[in-house]
Amino acid sequence: MSTWPASSAKGRRRVRHYREVRGVVEGLHKRGLLPGKQPGIRAQLVDRQTAELVNDFVVANGPCSTHVLNAVLPTFTYSLPFARHVVDHMKPGG
Numbered sequence: 001m002s003t004w005p006a007s008s009a010k011g012r013r014r015v016r017h018y019r020e021v022r023g024v025v026e027g028l029h030k031r032g033l034l035p036g037k038q039p040g041i042r043a044q045l046v047d048r049q050t051a052e053l054v055n056d057f058v059v060a061n062g063p064c065s066t067h068v069l070n071a072v073l074p075t076f077t078y079s080l081p082f083a084r085h086v087v088d089h090m091k092p093g094g
Helices: 009-021 074-078 080-090
Strands: 058-061 066-069
Touching: 058 080, 066 080
Parallel strands: none
Antiparallel strands: 058 066
């Protein structure tokens, strides 16, 4: 288990991060936050009915727009087959 030296800049960031997220994550304890490698933000879609992670892209159509949700790997959205998939969903009845 790592310690949280509040005297270092890294320790102060960890303490500040813990204080910010403990109100959002029920039952969070400092011992649950472990040092990691380079941080990265990977937002992932959660199905609100089942509370499970969605493991695929979701293409959602609005009245004047089309949205690609859960694009965890942005490079995949550059592929032509994926572009065809999105365009198919944009078509009426798609």
